[in-house]
Amino acid sequence: MNSVVKAAAYTLVYAPDMIIHNGSTQTTERIVNPSSEYLTKIPAHLRSFEDNVAYAPNQTYIGNMTPDELAKIEMPWYNKKVEGANRFGKFGEIMPQDEFLILLQICDVFDLVKLEKNFVERTRPNFEKHPLMGEDIISKIKPGVEIAEIENFVNNEHSEGLYHNHELVGYVKRAHDVDPSLTAHIIHENLVSKATSVLSLLHLVKNSGLEKSEIDYVIDCSEEACGDMNQRGGGNFGKAAAEIAGLTHATGCDIRGFCAAPTHALINAASLVKAGTFKNVIVTAGGSTAKLGMNGKDHIKKDMPVLEDNLGGFAVLVSANDGVSPEINTDIVGRHLVGTGSSPQAVTSSLVSEPLERAGLKITDVCKFSVEMQNPDVTKPAGAGNVPEANYKMIGALAVKMGAIEKTELAAFPEKHGMVGWAPVQGHIPSGVPYVGFAREDILAGKVKKAMIIGKGSLFLGRMTNLFDGVSFIMQPNSGAIASNAGVSEEEIKTMIAKAMKDFAKSLLAE
Amino acid sequence: MDLENQKRVKDFADNYGAENLVVIIGAAEGEAAGLAAETVTAGDPTFAGPLTGVQLGLKVYHVCEEEVKSEVNEELYEEQIGMMEMVLDIDDIAKEMKAMRDEFCKYL
Numbered sequence: 148m149n150s151v152v153k154a155a156a157y158t159l160v161y162a163p164d165m166i167i168h169n170g171s172t173q174t175t176e177r178i179v180n181p182s183s184e185y186l187t188k189i190p191a192h193l194r195s196f197e198d199n200v201a202y203a204p205n206q207t208y209i210g211n212m213t214p215d216e217l218a219k220i221e222m223p224w225y226n227k228k229v230e231g232a233n234r235f236g237k238f239g240e241i242m243p244q245d246e247f248l249i250l251l252q253i254c255d256v257f258d259l260v261k262l263e264k265n266f267v268e269r270t271r272p273n274f275e276k277h278p279l280m281g282e283d284i285i286s287k288i289k290p291g292v293e294i295a296e297i298e299n300f301v302n303n304e305h306s307e308g309l310y311h312n313h314e315l316v317g318y319v320k321r322a323h324d325v326d327p328s329l330t331a332h333i334i335h336e337n338l339v340s341k342a343t344s345v346l347s348l349l350h351l352v353k354n355s356g357l358e359k360s361e362i363d364y365v366i367d368c369s370e371e372a373c374g375d376m377n378q379r380g381g382g383n384f385g386k387a388a389a390e391i392a393g394l395t396h397a398t399g400c401d402i403r404g405f406c407a408a409p410t411h412a413l414i415n416a417a418s419l420v421k422a423g424t425f426k427n428v429i430v431t432a433g434g435s436t437a438k439l440g441m442n443g444k445d446h447i448k449k450d451m452p453v454l455e456d457n458l459g460g461f462a463v464l465v466s467a468n469d470g471v472s473p474e475i476n477t478d479i480v481g482r483h484l485v486g487t488g489s490s491p492q493a494v495t496s497s498l499v500s501e502p503l504e505r506a507g508l509k510i511t512d513v514c515k516f517s518v519e520m521q522n523p524d525v526t527k528p529a530g531a532g533n534v535p536e537a538n539y540k541m542i543g544a545l546a547v548k549m550g551a552i553e554k555t556e557l558a559a560f561p562e563k564h565g566m567v568g569w570a571p572v573q574g575h576i577p578s579g580v581p582y583v584g585f586a587r588e589d590i591l592a593g594k595v596k597k598a599m600i601i602g603k604g605s606l607f608l609g610r611m612t613n614l615f616d617g618v619s620f621i622m623q624p625n626s627g628a629i630a631s632n633a634g635v636s637e638e639e640i641k642t643m644i645a646k647a648m649k650d651f652a653k654s655l656l657a658e
Numbered sequence: 659m660d661l662e663n664q665k666r667v668k669d670f671a672d673n674y675g676a677e678n679l680v681v682i683i684g685a686a687e688g689e690a691a692g693l694a695a696e697t698v699t700a701g702d703p704t705f706a707g708p709l710t711g712v713q714l715g716l717k718v719y720h721v722c723e724e725e726v727k728s729e730v731n732e733e734l735y736e737e738q739i740g741m742m743e744m745v746l747d748i749d750d751i752a753k754e755m756k757a758m759r760d761e762f763c764k765y766l
Contacts, residue, residue, distance in 0.1 A: 492741040532687060537745070544744035557744065 150420035151472035154355035155584030158239035164310035170439035209236030264291030343433035343460035351462035363425035365399035368408035410602025434458030442529035459576035481619035517582035539565035664707035692754030699762035715764030
């Protein structure tokens with residue numbers, strides 16, 4: 148029996164100071180051109196938290212708006228505000244930077260993160276009000292240190308500074324004096340990934356209605372690597388995040404594959420559950436500091452705010468079939484093979500038409516395709532075009548080639564079978580997975596019959612292969628098998644009849 | 659153009675002679691294709707890579723231009739490129755490419 152998507156969570160963290168201090172475009176610029184005009188201009192181009200929350204793509208990501216509602220707003224979106232926007236949504240939340248720094252400290256179990264004591268005092272009351280932060284988490288907040296200590300560690304001890312409103316409020320210590328895999332930079336990057344994953348896990352557990360103790364396995368599919376110089380990518384972000392989130396009955400592992408990793412991980416999770424190995428498997432990923440402000444130069448050149456000011460996170464719960472939730476159909480899995488080739492046509496065929504044909508289906512049998520759902524508000528001004536739209540055009544052209552639609556229908560294909568992009572440009576975060584939460588709702592509401600989730604990854608970046616990569620799967624309505632058949636066994640029927648006869652006998656005696 | 663690719667193009671030109679090279683571009687938009695063509699003919703317009711100030715003047719075409727298409731087996735071309743041909747604005751791409759070749763190519 149197919150496993151199901153039981154719940155999904157999507158979270159964002161507003162991190163404007165991390166753009167300046169941790170985004171790779173900015174850190175590279177600081178090395179190559181320390182007196183750069185670009186760097187001096189950034190502070191004037193940062194959005195406020197309120198503007199970040201009122202940004203329509205962000206409201207869509209956390210579930211307060213649907214992709215259809217977003218599509219009705221004319222682009223560009225950055226200069227329009229959503230009325231009555233809320234920090235919290237049905238899928239998750241947008242956490243402000245100061246609260247996130249507290250969460251970062253909580254996620255550090257090696258005493259590597261220190262925050263300034265006044266900052267902790269100021270921020271702690273807000274953090275304590277957070278609906279999902281229980282005593283187990285709040286009790287991990289440390290009192291904080293003097294600013295002199297922070298300045299000393301940042302200036303003299305190779306520590307990474309933590310900033311809020313352009314003010315130094317803490318540091319991340321290096322975890323070893325000479326090990327290049329445990330520098331303060333890497334520890335910071337990894338702890339941010341872990342903390343954003345933890346935030347998503349907490350929302351997911353709430354959204355699922357399950358007890359934390361019911362989660363069996365957690366798969367992390369982010370793009371970071373943790374380990375020391377002897378095992379640089381040793382890993383297990385999955386288990387580390389599960390520990391902080393209080394999932395005491397879970398173990399876990401990491402799956403990597405660049406932007407294709409979330410879809411690889413969901414297929415793995417669905418198979419583990421379908422095989423009966425585990426009942427409840429979470430796929431989770433945290434965000435990436437390196438990608439903050441990646442297109443900042445172009446945004447500032449066009450006098451826009453630096454739009455990549457959010458860390459992204461998500462978590463999806465894959466569970467044993469409950470007779471209701473949408474299924475992951477592991478019989479229709481697309482995959483880019485070693486021998487597939489890297490032309491866009493070969494890639495799209497292997498992920499879209501080949502698995503559908505194998506199942507006797509046409510491209511038009513899929514209502515919605517979830518591709519690389521990057522927010523075009525971010526990518527278009529940077530010359531990278533509208534990524535989801537380009538993907539839909541390719542799938543549409545393939546449909547023409549396969550004879551599923553006429554060439555005259557090609558122009559309407561993206562709108563009919565696609566969506567506008569709303570996800571932050573954080574590599575793995577926008578890849579296929581942003582629609583899983585909405586797909587669950589659309590399928591439950593009967594609006595969508597089949598959705599295809601596609602993940603693609605650029606493996607060449609790791610310099611181990613020039614091969615492209617990608618996988619895809621189908622989400623579909625629950626076949627309702629449990630409700631109709633498997634729900635009542637012969638044994639149970641016998642018990643029910645026996646009980647009814649006993650009750651009848653009792654009523655006779657009473658008379 | 660990616661800095662690593664600029665380095666490779668420059669190495670090829672040094673090793674095999676600029677007159678013996680043809681660069682095939684696969685960019686999805688006219689502007690991006692034109693920038694890549696400019697880089698291997700007039701030099702890196704962003705002044706960031708190894709081709710900054712290096713005017714190689716190489717022959718350069720987009721894979722969807724007629725000059726390349728007519729050189730390739732029809733069936734193979736249809737199989738590998740046919741879908742993208744439908745998606746891309748080939749007239750715009752060809753216009754950008756031709757403008758760069760006409761102005762900067764040394765080997766036509």
